[in-house]
Amino acid sequence: MPSKPAPIKKSPAKKAAEKAPEPAPQPEPAPVEAPPAEAPPAEAAAPAEEAPAAAAPAAEGAGAPVAPAEDTPAAPADETPVQEGLDSTAPAEADAPAADAPAADAPTADAPAAEDGAAAPAADTADAPADAAPAEPAVVEEPPKAPTPPPPAVPTSAPLDVSVEDVNESSLTIKWKTPETIGNSGLDGFTIEYCKDGTTDWVVAQEELTPVNRYCIKNLTAGDLLNVRVVAVNPGGRSEPATLAAPVPIREVVDRPKIKMPRNLRVRVVRQVGEQINLVIPFLGKPKPVVSWLKDGQPLDTKRVNIRNSDKDSIMFIRTSEREDSGVYEMSVKVDSFEDKAPLTLQIVELPGPPTSVKLADTWGFNAALEWTPPKDSGNTEITGYTVQKADRKTGEWFTVLDHYHRLTATVSDLIMGNTYSFRVFAENKVGTGESCAVTKAVATIQKTGINYKPPEYPEHDFSEAPKFTTSLSDRAATVGYTTKLLCSVRGSPKPKIEWLKNQMVIGDDPKFRKLSNQGICSLEIRKPCSFDGGIYTCRAKNAQGEATVSCKLEVKQIIISEKGK
Known part of the structure; x- marks a missing residue:
């Protein structure tokens, strides 16, 4: 039984070779019947160029399982596939002479592959086609693209509008606005620095960056004159510093400056041309504030406007106002770095000029149509209306037809037939009616027409009426010696004649x-x-249409005085 080979550790070069992408497929060579061990040296050199890729499976031949690549064709019948574990050593030893032959001509970079003879056939099969099956084209994977590096960080622009918010004998509070340009890198915060006036030794006021737009510098020495600046910081570095416009004295301000603008001056102040202007504006502040005036953002013309300042107020005096004095005046009071401002709008007005033009648009019947345009000079205020006048060419006297008229067209009616008229228009504003006017060049002539007037005929009405008493006489009782009166009312046309009768007898004179x-x-x-004198009294009224009577009874009583009363 063959001895168990020791496991081979992977070198860093081999690990890198395993992670390397697969080589591009080589042109398919002609099939060769010879075993892989007798392959020509040219083919053996090809794996040498791809040494990192071929060395990886060779290094794992004895100690780890070696799996063929997905694109590697099937092994020939006379070649034994590489097995796992210890069984792979037997075929590896059998083919060792064949594997050593190309390894002898390979570069020194393939030396590990020659020692691991068991992995040599697997490495050859990845580069050469098999005898039994045609080779399939290998899939080439593109290497991953490196990510686009982020743009370099750029510092922000300088902070804006650095100003003093508060100051006392030991601290200074400043405020500012965020820079206009911050960029993609964001804003880490602000750093505040200060130094004494006349030096360049800038001292950082805080240990860490402050994210807010306000900071209080503490533990200052009273009497110092400090310059302060603010710097914005981000990953790109420091921005340009924003410095206070003037050095700040460190001292206690008793009363901050404040303008007490009168209520009648908070709105537009309107005066007529030629009037005298004397405006008094009080203010507060201690120590004594510094007062300055501007007109439309520019210094005042001292020849036209006089300014007199005291500890409590400022007086603007114009002896004779003119149109050029109109504008927006700005008063400012300043104590050290504290300042208060107040605007004052002055409008100098006068009578308007005449309308630009006026024309007679049309004439018909007893009417004339007029049209005109607004004046070029409105008197430095809005036009409130127009006055239209007419004049008969025979007399030449002007009469007002329309007053406070707001439109630019008008119709003048009730003109006299046979007369010729001229027209003129005045402009009006809040000052009054303009002194000059625009007169029509053409005249309106009212033509005579042959009209025969025939008055209407009315039937005459007969107003004659017989007398008729509307109030009759009433019975009366009188006392002897006391005058009495009888009353009645009658109507009739023509006027009836009245007669009085007593007991049917006419009362004479x-x-x-x-x-x-x-x-x-x-x-x-x-x-x-x-x-x-008692009896029946009758009133009789008669005219040509008839007569009517009314009667009453009058009783005259005697006063009886008793003997006792006598």
């Missing part, structure tokens, strides 16, 4: 009786009647 008739009201006054 007796001074005791007074007869009145006014607007159909008839009255009979009896002055100081006596007991003989």
Whole structure:
């Protein structure tokens, strides 16, 4: 029984050969009847070029099972397949001389394959076709592509708007905004550095990066003047530093600056051209703030605008305002690094100019249509309306037709036939009506037409009516010596004649009786009647259409005085 061969350890080269991809298939050679041991040296050299691939199965010949490749054709009948374990040593020893022959001509890199003679036939079969079956083309696997390396990390841009949030005698708080450009590598945080003004010894304020956009530097010395900068950090490195605009003095600020803008100045301030402007704006701050003014982002023209500052307020004074003084003024008060700003909008207005043009669009009947365009100069404020006037060419006097009119077209009606008219338009704004106007070049002539007026004929109505009493007489009781009056009312057309009767006798011109008739009201006054004046009184009204009467009874009573009363 043959002795058991010792197991062969795999070298790193063999392990790499096992992981290497399979070689590309070689051109199929002509079938050869000779055993594999007598193969020409050219074929033996081919495995030598592929030594890493062929050496792997040879190294495992004695100690581990060797399986043929999937693309290797079936072994010839006279060749013994390689078995596992100890049984594989017998055929390996039988074929050892044949395997040693090509191994002697192979390069030194195949020396391990020559020692493991049992694996030689398996290695030859992978490169040469078998005698019994034709070779099948081997499947070539492409090597895996290496992953695309990530782009190199790039630092972010500098932080934005570094400013002071708070300061006292021992600490300084600053804030800033995130950089515009961060990149794919992200942002690790910010580092804050400071140094005394006039030096370049920058000191890092914190041990670790801060992720927020605010930081308080503590344990500072009062009286120092510090420069502060902020740097953004990411895997690409440090960004450009963002530095405070001015060094910050470390001291206690008693009162922060604050502008107390009056309520009437918080909205647009409107003044007319030529008016004097005197605006007082109070503020707070200790120590005394530094006050500055800007107009539309530019310094003020001291020849036009005078600024007088005190400890508590600032006064803007313009002796005679003009249109050019309109704009947005900005007042700022500053104490050290603390600052407060307030805008002030000033609008100087005046009367508007005339409309750009006005024309007579059409004339028909007693009407004229007008059209006009807004003025070029609105007086630095909106146009609120228009005034339309007309004038007869005979008299030349102008009369207002439309006032506070908002449209750009109008129709003037009720013109007089045979007259010729001109028209003009004024523009209006909140200041008033403009001094100049636009006049139509063409005139409107109202043509005379042959109209024969025939007044309508109305049938005459007969208003004649017989007398009729609407209020009759009422019975009365009178006292001797006390004047009394009888009343009634009558209507009729023509006006009826009134007569008074007593006991069917006409009362003549007796001074005791007074007869009145006014607007159909008839009255009979009896002055100081006596007991003989009682009776039946009748009022009679008559005209051409007829007559009517009413009557009443008058009783005159005597006052009786008893003997006791006398």
